[in-house]
Amino acid sequence: MKILVAIKQVIDHHVAIQVKLDNTGVETNNVKMSINPFDEIALEAAIRLQESGIASEVIVVSIGEKPIQTTLRSALAMGADRALLIQTDVETQPLAVAKLLQAVVAQENPQLVLLGKQAIDDDSHQTGQMLAALLNWGQGTNASQIILKDDEVQVTREIDTGLEIISLSLPAVITTDLRLNNPRYIKLPNIMKAKKKPLTILAAEELDVDITPRLQTCKVELPLRRKTGIKVENINELITKLQTEAKVI
Amino acid sequence: MSVLVIAEHNHQTVNSATLSAITAAKQLGIVNVLVIGYHCEEVALSLAKVEGVEQVLVIDNHIYQHFLAETLADTIVPLTSHYTHILAAASSFGKNIMPRIAALLDVVQVSDVIAIESTDTFKRPIYAGNAIATLCTTDKIKVLTIRETAFEPAMMAKGNLAPIHTIQTTLTEKTNQLSRFIEQQLCDSERPELNNASVVVAGGRGMQTKENFQLLYALADQLGGAVGATRAAVDAGFAPNDQQIGQTGKIIAPRLYIGVGISGAIQHLAGIMDSKVIVAINKDENAPILEVADYSLVADWQEVLPDLLNRLKMGN
Structure with missing residues (x-):
């Protein structure tokens, strides 16, 4: 079984982001970039399925400009077999990404597509569901457990009220949540090996998909900051303040 | 429109x-x-x-x-x-x-x-x-x-x-061949739902054990509220996943939020910013949560929380 894992390169989650002074976006120049943490979990899940003999090949795909190759190389070092970069300098939005991935699926014929439930930059939480819709496949979002059984996959989903278990016919799209696994650290010898693994670059135009952005960003600004309040010395003072000043208890 | x-x-x-x-x-x-x-x-x-x-x-x-x-x-x-x-x-x-x-x-x-x-x-x-x-x-x-x-x-x-x-549906049982429901494991609780509770008491890794979370439940019950947790606390098994507050968990806006043993990672703070009043109890005076708290008490929760609970129980 072939598994396709879609990954996005985002500003590293340790970096405190800076909003550009002209309010056109968030500064990405000279900022540390890395794989979206949720996509890393998706990749780890795929690699484990391969290690347990269920998956035959793990292909990793990303969309964007050439520097993304470094993130794809890390994915290969983690354990993916080969990588595909869909090259474009157009701002990629979830619907366009889903359409490009649909075209990749048509070429590669995977039985399973894994992606993170959301990217930590735009927090859209859309791409997996959109891809499943375009492919007319079943979707298992926010997966905290994935069990493959013959031609079905059982997905435990994290929902607001607890957990939901569903079964999907294969092929299917699954988006991964935090508690599915803890991604492995990349070992040095694997970084060397990854240099020899195939990484194909394909121009987005070749996939014949309209990826013109349909959402325009008018402005990006800082949120209103909460003012720092006061320090209280003890429980007495806290209770008094909550009762008489804040009037919340 | x-x-x-x-x-x-x-x-x-x-x-x-x-x-x-x-x-x-x-x-x-x-x-x-x-x-x-x-x-x-x-x-x-x-x-x-x-x-x-x-x-x-x-x-x-x-x-x-x-x-x-x-x-x-x-x-x-x-x-x-x-x-x-x-x-x-x-x-x-x-x-x-x-x-x-x-x-x-x-x-x-x-x-x-x-x-x-x-x-x-x-x-x-x-x-x-x-x-x-x-x-x-x-x-x-x-x-x-x-x-x-x-x-x-x-x-x-x-x-x-x-x-x-x-409206009559045109779909039948057989329309959806893609997915099938198996079961739900719901966290039944007598407490108000985290999403719309007027008071939320939340704990972080600083709570150290699942047992210590009981004190947060007692405090929440006293205030008629719900209990939330940080990702770190959920990952450590102190609380179930549906209690996670933050960027990838629940976004809450209670009248009163009390964070105990929570340092305040941006992902957690993203989930509490719209709270009316934020109270933080943390022994680390440099914890980021103190910057957004309306009232902060720099103290070890083990020393002050039982006292807070008792005082509230006695009607102050």
Whole structure:
């Protein structure tokens, strides 16, 4: 079984982001970039399925400009077999990404597509569901457990009220949540090996998909900051303040 | 402008997040609400009483006993042609089905809307709320998910009852060959739901053990509130996953939030920023949560929390 894992390169989650002074976006120049943490979990899940003999090949795909190759190389070092970069300098939005991935699926014929439930930059939480819709496949979002059984996959989903278990016919799209696994650290010898693994670059135009952005960003600004309040010395003072000043208890 | 709000419910009661989505919808145009479920008359009736709702559409069939995205999207998409906007709450329900609907309609979705600037321009948080983006789209139908905490819930109107129209589904049990429901493991609790509790007591890794969380439950019960947790506390097994607050967990806006043993990672703070009053109890005076707290007490929770609980129990 072939598994396709879609990954996005985002500003590293340790970096405190800076909003550009002209309010056109968030500064990405000279900022540390890395794989979206949720996509890393998706990749780890795929690699484990391969290690347990269920998956035959793990292909990793990303969309964007050439520097993304470094993130794809890390994915290969983690354990993916080969990588595909869909090259474009157009701002990629979830619907366009889903359409490009649909075209990749048509070429590669995977039985399973894994992606993170959301990217930590735009927090859209859309791409997996959109891809499943375009492919007319079943979707298992926010997966905290994935069990493959013959031609079905059982997905435990994290929902607001607890957990939901569903079964999907294969092929299917699954988006991964935090508690599915803890991604492995990349070992040095694997970084060397990854240099020899195939990484194909394909121009987005070749996939014949309209990826013109349909959402325009008018402005990006800082949120209103909460003012720092006061320090209280003890429980007495806290209770008094909550009762008489804040009037919340 | 005409807006269709997809109601979220458990076949008996409406989720409060839907009432917030109705408030957002009223800013856009005429509001219709769609209820899809099984034996869900009560839900339709209560929504017909909500202020600003012009019409309630109901599709009641046993195939909707469980809310599978594939079945719901195939049911909703054919009903959308008369509408300029399709809305749902940005809950796990809305986040699951709305992108599927948007893609089938070949339109973009705007997730987690916190403000409606005009019928085609919306504000939403990005980077865990560290920036706010204003986005616009010219797509023929605007698909939006609404952040519950950014809009007041719509109220019941006096005496007014919107018409309820029943629609027959064209789907059967066999339509959806893609997915199948197996089971739900719900965390039943006597306490108010985290999403809309007026008081939330939350614990972080600083609570050290699952047993220590009992003190937070006792405090929450005393205040009539719910208990939340940070990702670190959930990962450590101190609390179940549905209690996680933050960028990837629940976004809350209680009247009073009390964070205990929580340092305040940005992902957690993203989930509590709209709280009216934030109280932080932490022994580390450099903990980031203290920067956003209205009242902070720099102390070891083990020394002060039992005292706080006792004082509240004694009516101060």
